[in-house]
Amino acid sequence: MARRDAPVPGGRLLSYYDRLRQRMLETAERKSHKLGKPAVEALLLVPDVFVLLVRLALDRRVPGEARALIGGALAYFLLPFDLFPEAVVGGVGYLDDLVLATAVLSQALGGELEPYARRYWNGDQELRVVLHDISKAASTLLGRDLFGRLQRLLARRGVHLRGPAPPPAGSPRGEL
Numbered sequence: 090m091a092r093r094d095a096p097v098p099g100g101r102l103l104s105y106y107d108r109l110r111q112r113m114l115e116t117a118e119r120k121s122h123k124l125g126k127p128a129v130e131a132l133l134l135v136p137d138v139f140v141l142l143v144r145l146a147l148d149r150r151v152p153g154e155a156r157a158l159i160g161g162a163l164a165y166f167l168l169p170f171d172l173f174p175e176a177v178v179g180g181v182g183y184l185d186d187l188v189l190a191t192a193v194l195s196q197a198l199g200g201e202l203e204p205y206a207r208r209y210w211n212g213d214q215e216l217r218v219v220l221h222d223i224s225k226a227a228s229t230l231l232g233r234d235l236f237g238r239l240q241r242l243l244a245r246r247g248v249h250l251r252g253p254a255p256p257p258a259g260s261p262r263g264e265l
Contacts (some may be wrong), residue, residue, distance in 0.1 A: 106143075109183075110136040116180025124181065127226055134219060135183045137212040138190050139166055144209035145197075151205055155197040161246065162193040172238050173231070184230050185239055191223040192243055192250040224251055 113136060117129045124132075142163045145151050151159070165171055166186045175182035198206055198220070210216045227250065228236040240250045 106136055106140050109139060112180050113183070120181060128181070128184065128230055131184060131187055131223060131226065131230055132180065134212060134223070135187050137210070138187055138194070138219075139163075140211060141194070141206065141209050141216075142166065142190055145202070145205060148205060148209075151202060155202050158193050158197055158246075158248070162190045165189050172242070173235055185235060187223060188227045188231060188236075188250070189239060189243065191220045192227075192248050195220045195224060196248050227251075 113132045117124075117132050121129050142159055145159045146156055146163050148156075166183075169176045171182075171185060173182045173185040175186075194206065194216075198217075206216055212219055223230075227239075231239065236250075243250045
């Protein structure tokens with residue numbers, strides 16, 4: 090039985106979630122040897138972050154400013170061509186969508202929004218841990234150039250995406 094206070098996405102969105110989950114599983118299986126464990130784990134979070142965005146965007150009790158920001162992240166998920174287009178690179182193209190969504194959620198989760206997010210989160214890990222881990226790994230997941238482009242895009246919208254820590258003094262620059 091569905092809770093009255095929880096927005097229930099329509100059949101088309103649930104269908105999208107199921108297709109997205111299947112696509113992430115297939116991508117993780119096919120590309121795990123190339124991507125490495127952190128990227129595979131991040132890809133498997135994509136559907137849960139997507140459905141969280143949908144639920145928050147549909148909940149009229151979520152403050153309007155936060156809903157607008159979340160709606161923008163949701164639109165970025167749905168657009169086929171973005172900074173790392175899924176239509177061109179396949180399932181790994183959702184990594185920039187995930188990083189953008191976690192940056193938006195991290196900023197929006199302050200104050201009144203956190204109880205809603207906790208209620209709607211389906212993931213196995215604590216949401217704050219997921220947001221922290223993806224933010225921390227964002228530059229590695231996307232590569233420096235794409236990360237920088239996404240960082241600038243978000244900054245124009247007032248969303249802060251932390252960059253990687255500077256290398257220790259005396260360490261060579263330009264190495265991952």
